[in-house]
Amino acid sequence: MESRGRFRRVGLFEVGNTLLMLAVCFITLYPMWFVFINSLNAPERALLGTINWFPEAWSLDSYRVVFNDKNLMNGFYITTLRTVIGTAAHVLFTAIVAYGMSRSNLIGRKFYMRIALITMLFSGGLIPTFLLMTKLGLYDNFWVFVIPGMYTFFNMVIFMSFFRTIPESLEESAKVDGASDYGVLFRIVLPNSMAVIATISLFSAVYHWNDYYQGVIYIRTQDLLPLQTMLYKIIAENSMSFMQQQAMAQFGARLPGNSIKFASMMVATLPILAFYPFIQRYLVKGVMIGAIKG
Amino acid sequence: MSQHRSGQMKAFFRQWQVQSMVIPGIVWMFVFCYIPMFWLIIAFMDYSIAKPMLQSPLVGLKHFEDFAADDRFWRSIRNTLGMSAIKLALGFPIPILFALLLNEIRSLRFKRAVQTISYLPHFIAWTIFGGILLNWLGEGGVMNQLMMALGIQDREILYNSDPQYFWWIVYFSDVLKETGWSAIIYIAAIAGIDPALYEAAELDGANRWQRMWHITIQCIRPTIAILFILAVSGMLGSNFEQIFMLKNNMNMRMAESLDLYIYNMGLVSGRHSFSTAVLFARSVVALGLLLLANYTSKKLSGESIF
Numbered sequence: 001m002e003s004r005g006r007f008r009r010v011g012l013f014e015v016g017n018t019l020l021m022l023a024v025c026f027i028t029l030y031p032m033w034f035v036f037i038n039s040l041n042a043p044e045r046a047l048l049g050t051i052n053w054f055p056e057a058w059s060l061d062s063y064r065v066v067f068n069d070k071n072l073m074n075g076f077y078i079t080t081l082r083t084v085i086g087t088a089a090h091v092l093f094t095a096i097v098a099y100g101m102s103r104s105n106l107i108g109r110k111f112y113m114r115i116a117l118i119t120m121l122f123s124g125g126l127i128p129t130f131l132l133m134t135k136l137g138l139y140d141n142f143w144v145f146v147i148p149g150m151y152t153f154f155n156m157v158i159f160m161s162f163f164r165t166i167p168e169s170l171e172e173s174a175k176v177d178g179a180s181d182y183g184v185l186f187r188i189v190l191p192n193s194m195a196v197i198a199t200i201s202l203f204s205a206v207y208h209w210n211d212y213y214q215g216v217i218y219i220r221t222q223d224l225l226p227l228q229t230m231l232y233k234i235i236a237e238n239s240m241s242f243m244q245q246q247a248m249a250q251f252g253a254r255l256p257g258n259s260i261k262f263a264s265m266m267v268a269t270l271p272i273l274a275f276y277p278f279i280q281r282y283l284v285k286g287v288m289i290g291a292i293k294g
Numbered sequence: 295m296s297q298h299r300s301g302q303m304k305a306f307f308r309q310w311q312v313q314s315m316v317i318p319g320i321v322w323m324f325v326f327c328y329i330p331m332f333w334l335i336i337a338f339m340d341y342s343i344a345k346p347m348l349q350s351p352l353v354g355l356k357h358f359e360d361f362a363a364d365d366r367f368w369r370s371i372r373n374t375l376g377m378s379a380i381k382l383a384l385g386f387p388i389p390i391l392f393a394l395l396l397n398e399i400r401s402l403r404f405k406r407a408v409q410t411i412s413y414l415p416h417f418i419a420w421t422i423f424g425g426i427l428l429n430w431l432g433e434g435g436v437m438n439q440l441m442m443a444l445g446i447q448d449r450e451i452l453y454n455s456d457p458q459y460f461w462w463i464v465y466f467s468d469v470l471k472e473t474g475w476s477a478i479i480y481i482a483a484i485a486g487i488d489p490a491l492y493e494a495a496e497l498d499g500a501n502r503w504q505r506m507w508h509i510t511i512q513c514i515r516p517t518i519a520i521l522f523i524l525a526v527s528g529m530l531g532s533n534f535e536q537i538f539m540l541k542n543n544m545n546m547r548m549a550e551s552l553d554l555y556i557y558n559m560g561l562v563s564g565r566h567s568f569s570t571a572v573l574f575a576r577s578v579v580a581l582g583l584l585l586l587a588n589y590t591s592k593k594l595s596g597e598s599i600f
Contacts, residue, residue: 013502017398021408024392027470028411031426032418034436093319100315107306112316119323124330125573126553127560131343132330151322181311210419213535217561228421235425236539261425269422276417280410283417284478 032273039063039262062263072264075227079268082145082226083208090204091197093150098159099185120153133218144218145208145226155200162196163189199282206283209272227268234261337571350567357571367572370555373461373548378529380465386525389473390518393480394506409481412474424539427467428454454540457548463540468533479521483514519597527584530576552576 042057066072100106101113124132129148138144166189174184190197215229306313337357339350361367392412399405415423430436431453441447453459491509500508511518532551541549550558552572560569592598 013398014400017395018404020395021399021404024474025408025411028415028474031423031430032414035422035426093322096315097319100312100319103312105309106312106316107302107309112320115320115323119327122331122577123327124333125570125577126556127566127570127573128330128333128336129326130561131333131336131566132326134343136325148326151319151326156319181309181315185315206417210417210421212419212421213538216538228419231419231421231425232539235421235428236542258429261429265422265425269418272417272419276414277410280413284413 032269035262035265035269038259039266041259062259063267065260066263066267071222071225072227072230072267074223075225075230076267078142078224079209079227082142083205086146086149086208087201087204089146089150090152090155091201094152094155094200095159095190095193095197096185097151098156099163099189101156102160102163116153116156130217139218140220140224141218142224145214149204149208155203158200159193159196162193166192195282195285199285202279202282206272231264231268234264334570334574334577336567337574339567341567341570343566353567357568358575360568361572361575366550367555369547370550370552373550374530374532374552377461377464377532377551380461381468382525382529385465385469386522388469389476390480390514392473393477393484394510396477396481397484397510398502409474409478413478414474415471416475418471420535420539423467423471424536427463427540431459431463454542455544457545460540460545460548464533464536467536467540479517480514483517484510487513515595516597519591519595520599523584523587523591523597523599526587527580529583530580 037052037055039062040058040060041052041055042059042061101109101116103109106112133139133144133148138147170188170192171184174188179187210228212226212228212232215224215226216232219225219229333347336347336350338352338354339347340353340356341347341350396405396408399408433450433452437453438447438450441451442449454463487510491513492505495505495509530552532553534551534553534557537549537551537554538557541554556569556572556576559565559572588598588600
């Protein structure tokens with residue numbers, strides 16, 4: 001196909017299609033670029049919100065306010081913490097359950113699978129789940145970010161089918177050498193499953209980093225709010241954190257809310273943007289595994 | 295019999311290590327999936343969070359009658375169906391179209407670059423994406439400047455405060471954010487088509503559009519059918535993170551979807567039993583929709599999920 005294509009006449013369709021694809025790229029990238037330049041723009045310029053390509057007057061004032069805002073920085077810390085702990089807990093717990101389930105000699109395997117499958121078809125929904133969290137003492141508790149997200153059926157199935165592809169001879173020889181089931185899992189199976197672990201970890205990490213909704217529903221204490229929930233409050237509810245109000249009073253109209261919003265958005269999304277080029281192929285791989293299974 | 299059972303017990307305890315891997319998972323499922331399911335029965339009670347559930351009085355279908363008589367409930371049904379219908383009719387074909395057009399790009403490197411860029415927005419949080427949108431649609435924002443420069447409107451419109459635009463904002467933001475990501479599955483399906491089919495068609499003199507229609511579309515039809523079934527069965531749901539971000543007091547009339555209604559009634563107003571009744575009714579209808587869509591698809595195209 002490739003070599004033949006080179007000699008083919010470049011038609012109107014090719015030109016139009018290429019232009020369309022370039023337009024798609026532009027529409028996708030420009031919003032992020034817009035946030036970036038306006039976070040760096042001098043605050044009085046950012047207020048105007050005009051369409052532009054480069055900052056008209058460079059300034060780091062907005063970032064200074066964001067990084068000096070104790071609340072936002074605490075939010076950054078909570079988000080980082082829940083991303084690390086939440087992801088580790090999810091991958092470890094789901095992988096261990098999946099390994100047990102993948103053993104063909106597991107007694108009660110059919111019964112366990114049926115229990116797991118039903119959770120796919122039916123669920124309690126928002127209110128019963130909320131009441132349960134309250135009764136378990138997870139309301140306004142950091143662990144609400146971790147424990148309810150420790151397991152998903154979908155990822156369990158992905159792990160399970162991956163573990164099945166690992167040659168049994170590897171596990172057999174370890175068993176002969178006297179390794180326990182846990183020994184086999186941690187010394188043979190998991191080290192041979194790095195690709196699937198990477199994919200599932202990334203999905204889990206992106207989820208934890210981006211989620212604002214759990215924080216809206218379950219968290220009341222300011223000190224436990226993740227960064228994205230704070231951003232939600234700043235953007236959608238137009239509430240300013242205390243430090244920002246002080247900064248506003250100090251700088252007056254020179255530092256309007258808009259540029260601070262852009263700077264906080266940039267800080268909140270920079271980790272995703274920075275890692276994206278390196279992790280995107282794992283993410284796509286994850287979807288492909290999921291699609292084949294589903 | 296008893297000997298057989300004790301043998302099984304012995305075998306069970308002999309594999310205690312494997313069992314100890316699975317059982318915590320089952321316990322987790324019991325707590326976080328089965329207890330909430332069981333808790334759905336408060337839809338038939340006057341539940342108050344201060345008392346144990348089983349001491350709450352049974353009230354039969356009272357809450358179901360209440361929400362059926364609530365205009366705001368029917369408004370939320372209208373909003374949910376309206377937004378879902380737009381997404382289904384105008385949004386569902388877009389990733390397919392994108393995958394088809396991307397497939398026509400000959401340069402492998404350009405194709406890959408476009409694809410990588412196209413699914414970036416999927417990984418941007420709704421707070422960020424919604425924040426940009428609210429800024430663009432607001433006073434003096436990009437949208438107003440653009441429309442005024444093009445002469446389409448002569449004064450500022452506050453798009454996000456005017457309820458009549460809400461459904462369209464939801465639709466367009468969904469297309470912008472998810473098109474690339476949703477296309478992945480079609481792109482993969484297209485990549486799996488046997489090239490010999492195209493070569494044969496080319497020899498027979500089929501042009502680009504004929505090849506697209508008769509080969510590509512026909513080959514990815516099972517994928518399309520399955521995703522369509524899932525989309526139809528999800529019609530009573532909405533993207534909560536999206537709507538929660540874009541809604542405000544001014545556009546609530548068109549923004550309150552069923553999900554948001556359940557949230558507002560249950561968690562904001564604290565009517566737990568009432569909201570659970572709505573949840574309960576929705577689950578039943580959603581299950582029916584899934585079965586219906588599955589049946590229809592099986593009859594029409596031979597494709598189904600079960």
